[in-house]
Amino acid sequence: MIMKNQYLSWANTALHTEAEAIKEIAEHLDDNFTQAIDIILNSTGRVIVMGMGKSGHIGRKIAATLASTGTPAFFVHPAEAAHGDLGMIVDGDVVLALSNSGESDEILAIMPALKRRAITLICITSKPLSNMAKHADIHIQAAVSHEACPLGLAPTSSTTAVLALGDALAIVLLQARRFTPNDFAMSHPAGSLGRRLLLTVGDIMHTNNDLPAVAEHTPLKHALITMSEKGLGMLAVVDEVSGSLKGILTDGDIRRLFQTHDYFAHLTVNDVMKPHPTTISPDKLASEAVKLMHEKRISGLLVCENNTLVGALNMHDLLKARVV
Secondary structure, three states: OOOHHHHHHHHHHHHHHHHHHHHHHHHOOOHHHHHHHHHHHHOOOOEEEEEOHHHHHHHHHHHHHHHHOOOOEEEOOHHHHOOOHHHHOOOOOEEEEEOOOOOOHHHHHHHHHHHOOOOEEEEEEOOOOOHHHHHOOEEEEOOOOOOOOOOOOOOOHHHHHHHHHHHHHHHHHHHHOOOOHHHHHHOOOOOHHHHHHHOEHHHHOEOHHHOOEEEOOOEHHHHHHHHHHHOOOEEEEEOOOOOEEEEEEEHHHHHHHHHHOOOOOOOEHHHHOEEOOOEEOOOOEHHHHHHHHHHHOOOEEEEEEOOEEEEEEEHHHHHHOOOO
């Protein structure tokens, strides 16, 4: 009977074997890798990644990583390429072909057609004397000593090492292109980073009838009703004619007012508002609104253009938009 601690031993052996494989690849990087980077950086086309079987799965991930980090790339299945998808590849492209043995029949079958195009062929294999390596414009060797598979049959360490090598390509290209978080957000608009970096205050602020605002000299009683109706925990006080912002009243101000006053019938918003409140413009990023609220230790912001009130938002709005 196999003891459960044997499972952990096997898992640790597999992980350490694959980690060592990545170290092997790192130690043997040479000028061919550098040439591949320069070729891709100076290319006028896309990076077309190819691979069969497990290499194909790894290739799809490499293509996706390249595309999301500033290098236009996509995966083309070699067998499909031989039946028409080769038309996806045009002059100026770079083809990145993956095969552990370097003898993939499907890739070798389309090699003559690829070589007739004005493309650069980069091959990643474990064997520098393989047919793919011989026909490549640039060959990057990715050889590992041992597979994590105890039978030495299932592609494990070899595929992990090539996956890491693909990540290294993408990261070097990212840094060489001076790729920024804003650039990343442009290709990930639905992700949390995209939301943080692309959403503006104007995209999520309350406006028009939802705006919590009253005119100067409004009786406090009426102002409190408006504040309660709008539900943002704050109230803007504006000039009735120009719409310019005069002050702000928050629910915290109201709570403190109860500690100092017994009667409120004679008070207007001007008596209790805070002049010169913290504001933000609608074109600012929502992430900047979050930062400003944290710095000022406030839970809401009024939005102004040229001191004219145009909107309002609070921390709940930012949470709802998943900016925080």
